[in-house]
Amino acid sequence: DAGITQSPRHKVTETGTPVTLRCHQTENHRYMYWYRQDPGHGLRLIHYSYGVKDTDKGEVSDGYSVSRSKTEDFLLTLESATSSQTSVYFCAIRDRGVNSPLHFGNGTRLTVT
Template sequence: DAGITQSPRHKVTETGTPVTLRCHQTENHRYMYWYRQDPGHGLRLIHYSYGVKDTDKGEVSDGYSVSRSKTEDFLLTLESATSSQTSVYFCAISGSAGDSPLHFGNGTRLTVT
């Protein structure tokens, strides 16, 4: 799995609570991404990072924030979880070029009740 670890793998939380998902890589790749996967929607980019402390928004960034204080760690935070954020979240890493393959982690299944 290209040295990518997502934690936790499963989480159930209540509406309105904060949640942080962690992605840890051992590949020293510059680029890191957070995607969500939902039936009928495929994979949608939430946020991405192109370096330490350098992040930008993706297609579905509302309600999410990210931080990257070290090359190896990329955190995704739901400040106040909502039921619409129930999803499977994938972290991915890649090299610098646009045709570099994305290497995905095994995902975090988040349920917001």
């Protein structure tokens, strides 16, 4: 398995509280991604990073922010969690920009009550 660790694996939080999910890699890959997966919507890109302190928005970035201060860590923050953010969140890493598949973490199941 690619060295990707997501934490926590499960979290239940209340509406309006801040939440931070962590993705840690040991592969020294340049690219890191956050996706959410929901029934009927498949896998949707939230944010991605192409280097330390270099990030960009994906297709469903509203309500989320990210930070990457070190190559190995990519943090996803929900500033004020809402019930619509209940989902399974996946982190992925990629070595190169092309000809290089994504490798995924095992996911974080977030429930916002």
